[in-house]
Amino acid sequence: MTSIRVVLDDNYPPYVFRDANGQVQGILRDYWKLWEQRTGIAVDFAAMDWNKAQAMMANGEADVIDTLFETEERKKLFDFSAAYARIEVAIYFHQSIGGITDAESLKGFAVAAKDGDACIEYLRARGVKDFRLYPSYEAEIKAAGQHEVRILCVDRPPAEYFFAREGTAEEFRRSPPLYAGEFHRAVRKGNSELLRIVEDGFARITPEEREEIDQRWFGERLHYGAWQRAARYGGYLALFALLAFSALVVWNWSLRRRVGARTEELSLTLNSLRETEARFRKLFEQANDAIYILRGTTVLDCNQCAETLQGLPRERIVGQTPASASPPVQPNGRSSEELMHEVVTNAQSGQPVLFDWRYLRPDGSFVDAEVSLSLLDIGGETCLQAIVRDITERKLAEAEIERLAYFDTLTQLPNRRLLQDRLRQALAASKRRHAMGALLFIDLDNFKTLNDTRGHDVGDCLLKEVGHRLRKCVRAEDFIARLGGDEFVVLLEDLRQLPHEAAFDAEMVAQKIVESLRQPFLLDAYEHHSSASVGLYLFSGAPEESSEEILKRADAAMYQAKTSGRNTLCFFDPAMQQSLETRAALEAELRRALPQRQFFLAFQAKVDSERRVVGAEALLRWQHPERGLITPGQFIPVAEECGLIVAIGNWVLESACVQLREWNSLPGWENFRLAVNVSGRQFRQPDFVAAVCNIVRNSGVDARQLTLELTESSVLDNVADSIEKMHALKTLGIVFSMDDFGTGYSSLSYLKRLPLDELKIDQSFVRDISSDAGDATIVRTIIAMGQNLGLTAVAEGVESESQLEFLKRYGCTLFQGYLFGRPQSAADFVEAQRQRE
Numbered sequence: 001m002t003s004i005r006v007v008l009d010d011n012y013p014p015y016v017f018r019d020a021n022g023q024v025q026g027i028l029r030d031y032w033k034l035w036e037q038r039t040g041i042a043v044d045f046a047a048m049d050w051n052k053a054q055a056m057m058a059n060g061e062a063d064v065i066d067t068l069f070e071t072e073e074r075k076k077l078f079d080f081s082a083a084y085a086r087i088e089v090a091i092y093f094h095q096s097i098g099g100i101t102d103a104e105s106l107k108g109f110a111v112a113a114k115d116g117d118a119c120i121e122y123l124r125a126r127g128v129k130d131f132r133l134y135p136s137y138e139a140e141i142k143a144a145g146q147h148e149v150r151i152l153c154v155d156r157p158p159a160e161y162f163f164a165r166e167g168t169a170e171e172f173r174r175s176p177p178l179y180a181g182e183f184h185r186a187v188r189k190g191n192s193e194l195l196r197i198v199e200d201g202f203a204r205i206t207p208e209e210r211e212e213i214d215q216r217w218f219g220e221r222l223h224y225g226a227w228q229r230a231a232r233y234g235g236y237l238a239l240f241a242l243l244a245f246s247a248l249v250v251w252n253w254s255l256r257r258r259v260g261a262r263t264e265e266l267s268l269t270l271n272s273l274r275e276t277e278a279r280f281r282k283l284f285e286q287a288n289d290a291i292y293i294l295r296g297t298t299v300l301d302c303n304q305c306a307e308t309l310q311g312l313p314r315e316r317i318v319g320q321t322p323a324s325a326s327p328p329v330q331p332n333g334r335s336s337e338e339l340m341h342e343v344v345t346n347a348q349s350g351q352p353v354l355f356d357w358r359y360l361r362p363d364g365s366f367v368d369a370e371v372s373l374s375l376l377d378i379g380g381e382t383c384l385q386a387i388v389r390d391i392t393e394r395k396l397a398e399a400e401i402e403r404l405a406y407f408d409t410l411t412q413l414p415n416r417r418l419l420q421d422r423l424r425q426a427l428a429a430s431k432r433r434h435a436m437g438a439l440l441f442i443d444l445d446n447f448k449t450l451n452d453t454r455g456h457d458v459g460d461c462l463l464k465e466v467g468h469r470l471r472k473c474v475r476a477e478d479f480i481a482r483l484g485g486d487e488f489v490v491l492l493e494d495l496r497q498l499p500h501e502a503a504f505d506a507e508m509v510a511q512k513i514v515e516s517l518r519q520p521f522l523l524d525a526y527e528h529h530s531s532a533s534v535g536l537y538l539f540s541g542a543p544e545e546s547s548e549e550i551l552k553r554a555d556a557a558m559y560q561a562k563t564s565g566r567n568t569l570c571f572f573d574p575a576m577q578q579s580l581e582t583r584a585a586l587e588a589e590l591r592r593a594l595p596q597r598q599f600f601l602a603f604q605a606k607v608d609s610e611r612r613v614v615g616a617e618a619l620l621r622w623q624h625p626e627r628g629l630i631t632p633g634q635f636i637p638v639a640e641e642c643g644l645i646v647a648i649g650n651w652v653l654e655s656a657c658v659q660l661r662e663w664n665s666l667p668g669w670e671n672f673r674l675a676v677n678v679s680g681r682q683f684r685q686p687d688f689v690a691a692v693c694n695i696v697r698n699s700g701v702d703a704r705q706l707t708l709e710l711t712e713s714s715v716l717d718n719v720a721d722s723i724e725k726m727h728a729l730k731t732l733g734i735v736f737s738m739d740d741f742g743t744g745y746s747s748l749s750y751l752k753r754l755p756l757d758e759l760k761i762d763q764s765f766v767r768d769i770s771s772d773a774g775d776a777t778i779v780r781t782i783i784a785m786g787q788n789l790g791l792t793a794v795a796e797g798v799e800s801e802s803q804l805e806f807l808k809r810y811g812c813t814l815f816q817g818y819l820f821g822r823p824q825s826a827a828d829f830v831e832a833q834r835q836r837e
């Protein structure tokens with residue numbers, strides 16, 4: 001609505017009247033101007049003949065009529081505002097007439113009235129029938145001045161105004177008030193919305209503003225009017241009247257002041273309440289959290305943030321319950337309906353409630369929220385206030401953190417931490433239900449080689465694909481985890497109850513896994529053949545079976561599967577456990593061996609075909625303080641696995657060089673050659689070349705007297721790197737020998753590429769050379785290969801003359817074995833050579 005037309009009498013001073021220029025003025029003019037400012041609705045202020053004003057309202061040409069008294073007749077036509085001014089209506093009569101006191105006393109007289117005035121209805125109802133009607137109060141009072149009429153019914157404010165203006169006030173008397181009417185604004189019957197707008201607008205005009213307007217038009221009261229009247233009567237009465245009046249003035253003044261102060265106070269309070277309410281509404285609307293007001297479980301009101309949170313307009317939230325805008329089941333598994341009633345009941349009992357809640361938006365997305373519910377008193381009614389914070393982002397971050405903490409980022413499989421949890425649960429369940437479960441420990445064979453040769457990206461692809469294949473080999477409820485590197489674990493629960501049946505079930509799955517991982521993988525458009533070793537452990541929740549223990553046992557079984565040729569599966573057995581424990585103890589002791597100088601070197605002679613000693617092989621010995629002499633076969637693999645071999649290997653090389661330098665000073669030992677074993681892990685060290693160079697340089701021996709014995713597996717692990725290292729050391733003059741030749745790959749292709757000097761025929765072939773035709777052929781072939789490639793063949797483990805004869809016959813030129821001497825301490829070795837000479 002942009003404008004309204006307001007009609008009213010234009011001749012009702014001082015409320016509304018026309019000034020000398022014909023302009024409409026008065027209290028109501030000012031009221032409506034303020035109303036216009038407050039509402040922003042333009043007002044067509046149409047002051048006119050009162051009768052016409054009512055006619056315009058009747059035929060719909062005006063929206064609001066002002067200065068209307070409420071009568072029974074009018075109530076049928078209009079809806080009235082609250083009264084805003086009290087107007088007394090009286091009968092004015094010429095001084096020549098007496099006895100006019102009320103309506104009754106008017107009977108038989110012609111009474112002047114304004115056409116359409118409420119007093120006509122009033123007097124008619126009381127038997128007055130003769131009326132002289134005038135278009136306005138002004139015309140009525142003018143007619144009285146000209147003695148056209150002598151009795152008039154007029155509202156007091158305009159009467160006093162016009163009698164004074166016409167100068168006829170002295171000629172007329174006034175009856176006691178007939179009745180007091182009240183000014184209303186009115187709209188056509190049924191137009192309550194307009195009436196509300198009108199009322200709201202006036203409610204925004206403060207009492208002070210009204211007071212200010214009223215005062216402007218009524219003027220300040222002349223309090224000495226009573227004094228003038230009293231003076232006329234003189235004497236004591238005057239004095240009394242003066243005193244009484246003075247007291248009244250003081251009382252009136254103080255009352256006015258008190259009323260003024262109180263009015264001001266109330267107005268301030270009202271304004272402050274309005275401001276506070278506006279402030280709270282603003283806070284409510286602009287809060288960063290969604291806020292709901294609830295009666296029980298029903299939403300009474302909510303703010304803008306709630307609309308955003310739920311993706312719904314307010315009108316679709318109000319009147320509904322939170323459960324109706326949520327999924328049937330909350331993330332904690334509780335029914336939304338049930339949880340809502342529970343938290344509301346708790347909050348209604350007075351305890352503040354904090355809980356998580358999930359909403360479902362109309363677009364199907366979820367919003368996770370943290371809700372704080374507490375009591376709220378609204379105008380005496382106990383409601384609930386819910387402050388709802390959107391924590392969707394936080395929940396996602398928590399889920400992501402959990403995923404990172406419990407899942408392997410490469411394969412998306414659960415990691416070791418989650419596995420530990422699940423193992424604990426599985427063990428407890430197994431014990432409770434007397435059911436058997438199995439833990440399968442899976443390790444890919446030769447994964448490291450793939451990683452080193454084809455790069456980590458390809459290695460990663462293989463691991464991901466392994467994860468997929470494992471998933472296909474087990475039931476949906478079985479648990480798969482990646483422990484790291486190429487190690488995976490499968491947890492099978494609820495196997496059949498008898499141990500042999502459970503073992504059968506687990507073995508079936510393990511076989512399926514071995515078979516599946518044996519199938520070629522297509523990696524980066526390249527077919528890769530892999531295999532896996534699987535260790536199985538069956539558990540029943542026995543007391544000694546902790547999650548760590550069963551994982552260790554499955555690992556041990558896997559290790560067993562690896563050592564028994566890979567690409568296979570192996571069940572854990574207690575003997576295996578024993579060997580594992582022994583191995584663990586050995587490792588602990590091995591760590592102390594070097595600092596406690598428990599190692600020494602033994603030397604075994606190398607001879608030529610004339611049985612002349614041309615050198616020796618340095619062999620490591622461990623003199624254990626309690627266990628006695630421990631051979632390298634028992635501890636070298638352990639040292640290799642735990643990494644101690646690097647330090648031990650360097651110690652061996654240093655000790656061998658020291659020994660060599662010492663022997664060089666002996667007559668006839670100047671060209672003595674010494675061979676030293678180098679383990680795979682030691683050789684793979686990036687600083688292997690630098691370490692050897694340092695040791696040799698520091699010892700001062702001639703590098704050409706030194707032979708390093710490498711094994712096939714350590715060289716083939718990374719052929720290019722091996723070649724580079726060997727070339728670097730060969731520039732110093734170091735000789736390279738391929739140890740245990742024939743037991744590994746023995747491929748001609750790599751033999752040709754490696755800068756080798758010697759091939760050592762493994763003693764396992766030499767042992768049965770005379771009896772086993774196969775071994776004899778192998779030995780002959782190795783010697784021939786060596787000859788073709790310009791390599792010296794050295795036979796080790798020569799124990800008999802027949803073996804020596806055979807070897808010599810087929811071209812072997814160097815020999816080592818018990819036939820020529822067992823490994824001996826340095827002193828014994830020198831002594832033995834002396835005796836030989």
Ligand SMILES: Nc1nc2c(ncn2[C@@H]2O[C@@H]3COP(=O)(O)O[C@H]4[C@@H](O)[C@H](n5cnc6c(=O)[nH]c(N)nc65)O[C@@H]4COP(=O)(O)O[C@H]3[C@H]2O)c(=O)[nH]1
Nearest residue numbers: 619620631632633652677678679797798799816817818823
């Ligand atoms: N039955 C029989 N055996 C004979 C005969 N002649 C020599 N042997 C044994 O054969 C092994 C030869 O050493 P290897 O092949 O390098 O095999 C060595 C070598 O691979 C490793 N090893 C020994 N010392 C070291 C070392 O300092 N560093 C590294 N990395 N490995 C070492 O331990 C293996 C075993 O060494 P040992 O027990 O000393 O065993 C030695 C030696 O005692 C014989 O006629 N008959």
